[in-house]
Amino acid sequence: MKVVPHFMVLLMLGCARADMAGECDLAGFYTELGCTPTPSGDNSTLCPDSFTCPELHPDPAMCYYRGIAYSDKSTIPQNLINNPCSQACSCQVASSGGPRFECAAVDCVEVFDSDLRQCVSTYDLEACCSTGNVCGNDAIANLKTCEVDGKSYREGESFEPKNTHKTCICTAGWDGSTDNPSVCRDINCGIEIHYQNKLLDNCAPVFVGNKKSCPISFACPSETTKIVRGVNLRGINAQCVFGNTTLGVGDEVTVDERCTTCSCEVPPFVSCTMKAACN
Template structure:
C-alpha cells in the first residue's frame, strides 16, 4: 500500500510538472535542463516566478549532458540521448566545451516529387520518416486521427497545440496524449546543441511568442547594454547574462535584429525574435 501511495504521489507530481511545462512561459526550457520551479510568493498563479538550476558546468574542461560529465573526444551513449535527431554526439573542449554531432539529412526534406504522390510515415522515436504510403487508394484506406481541427493519416506525425509533445497517428489513437505508444515529450536537445552558450550564460532566443525550443542563443558583446526596468512582481531571484546580473523587468540590448531580451523568469535572460522586422 505504501509503495502504491508513493507511486501515486510521484504520478501527480509528474502530471503537475507536465502541465507547468506546457502552460507556463519558459518552463519547458528550464525543466529540460533539470531546473526546479520556485512557486510565486502569493500563489496567484501556478506558473513559477523563477527556477533554481543545477551547476551545468562544474568543471569547464568537461562537457555535461543531464548531469553526466564527458571528457574531450568522448561520446554520449546513444541510448542516453533524449533527442532522436542528435546522433553520434562527441564532446570537444578545444576552447569552450561543446558537443559535435553527426549531420542528419532526412530524405523527405528534399524529395518534393515524392511528397506530392505519397505520405511519409513515422515511428515515435525516429528523427526521419521510416516509410511511405503511395497511391490514392492506399492512402484513403489508412485510419485517421482528428487533432486540433486537422486530419492526420495513420503513420503521420504531429505536435498537438500547447502540449510539448510529438505524436504519431495510429490505428489505436483515442486522443490521449499521455499514451506512450502514441506520444512522447519533445526534447529540444538544448544541452547538446548549445553547450558552449550555456557555459557562457548566454540568452536563449525564441521565435515570436513561442517560448518552446530556442532557435538560437545570443551572447554578451561590447555593445550590450542593460536597461533597468520595474520589478512589478517583486521577484527576488535574478538573471545572469554573461557576467552581468539583472533583476526581473530589466532588459538588455543585443546585436541580433528584431530581437528583444529581458529578465522575465530567472535565472536566464530570454529573448523574443519577431517573425518579421515589420511587426
C-alpha cells in the same frame, strides 16, 4: 488529516510537470536542464516565478550532459540521449570557442526526394526521419485521420499538440489523449548538446513566437549590449545572469540580433523572443 499515498504524490507531480512544460513560458527549457521550479507566490497559477538550476558547467574544460562530465573526444552513450535526431555526439574542447558537442549529420530522405512529395511520410516516435511512405491516391484515402487543434493529420504523420510540449503520431485509434507513451513522447530540444558553449557563457535562449517551444539560437553579450533597468512589478527576488551581469525581473537587454527582444522574466536565464515576421 488525510494522507496521500507516496505513489499518488509522484503521479500528481509528474502530471503537473507535464502540464507546466506545455503551458508555462520557459518551463520545458528549464525542465530539460534539470532545473527545479520555485512555486509561484500566486497559488492560482501553475507557472513558477523562477527556477533553481544545477551547476551546468563546474569545469569549463569539460562538456556536460545531464550532470555527467565528458572529456575531449568522448562520446555520449546513445541510450542517454532522448532525441533520435542527435546521433554519435562527442565532446570537442577547442582552444577558443569553449567546449561543445558535435553530432553526426542526419539527412532525412523525405526532405530531399521530390518523388516523395506526393506521398504521405509516416513516422515512429523513436526515429528522426520517416520510417515509411504511403503513396497513391487510393492508399492515402484509406488512411485514418486525427483532428488536432483545428488541423487534420493522416495516420502515421507526426504533430505537436498545443500546450503539451509533446510530439505525437496519428494512429487509427487516436482518442485525443497525449498520456499514452506509445503514441506521444516529451519533446527534447537537445539544449545541452547543441548549445553547450552558450550555456557556459550565460547566453540567452532565443524563441520564435512563444517561449514554450525549443529555442532556435542563443543571444550572447557583446560590446554593444546594453541593460535597460525596469520595474519588478511581480516582486520576485530571484535574479537572472547574462554573461557576467546580474539582472532583476523586469530588466531588458538589447542584443545584436535584429527583431529580437530580451528580458529577465523567469530567472535565472535571460530569455529572448524573435518576431516570426520582421521587416
